[in-house]
Amino acid sequence: MTKADLVEIVYEKIGGLSKKESQDIVEKIFETMKTSLKQGDKIKISGFGNFTLRDKRPRKGRNPQTGDDIEITARRVLTFRPSQILKSHINEPIKPS
Template identity: 50%
Template sequence: MEFTIEAIETPALTKAQLADLLFEQIGLNKREAKDMVEAFFDLIAARLIEGEDVKISGFGNFQIRVKAPRPGRNPRTGEHIPIGERRVATFHASAKLKEQIHGVPEAAHEPPVAWTVGADAQ
């Protein structure tokens, strides 16, 4: 199933636009589409809050990483301020998504052909 997003005018894809796409292209009613999008993102957020990784095949992985405490500085006053340990969400695109973004065909990942130069090559 392929979705088309020609009608989207803003540079960012919003949850409301996703719900509209589900309504227009799948046939869900608007309320079901909105609820499905909300449930999807709520589920991802809940898993990340619990410290679990979220892997979406063909798209990428969301992970929680703990950043170590470090020294910081207030740029306005120059005062040194300690920055405590914190959890951050990270996203790593899958190889398939990277290929789609960069337009690299799958064949480009094949090992290179070995060329040999020997007595026969003249």
Template identity: 50%
Template structure:
């Protein structure tokens, strides 16, 4: 099963009885916008009890086309890694 943005909105809406559906949508959208903005700017995103998203720079490197075997240079790029918190890891492994 995959948790979607719509599922998150529904969960926030159900958790907070005084919140409207539109307010729940706005809350989830704002959180995601702020999170994406931080990662795009190159900042790490730490969510206590959940984990840490890190932005890492990959250098240009030699690669190979697996279909043809031709060598090529892969461009430098940025990637996002995720490391779960110890709390989350323990809960996942307890299941």
């Protein structure tokens, strides 16, 4: 699923909005999420899951092509933990149409 697919779904499911307004809504949601994560906030979406940032320390690694030791720099990593509701929904058997 792409962002364009989400815009299309918002356009179809919520009557009275233009495609441009639907696109603006989806863009604002993603922009708000990105800003919150950059500030170090957690995002908790009930029934869906949690987005959090983890700080990874620098560590030693190895270049697989040359075998040389390298230093892997410290960085922030985005993690997603699905809720039990989402896990249950994903694991339900698919009903034939």
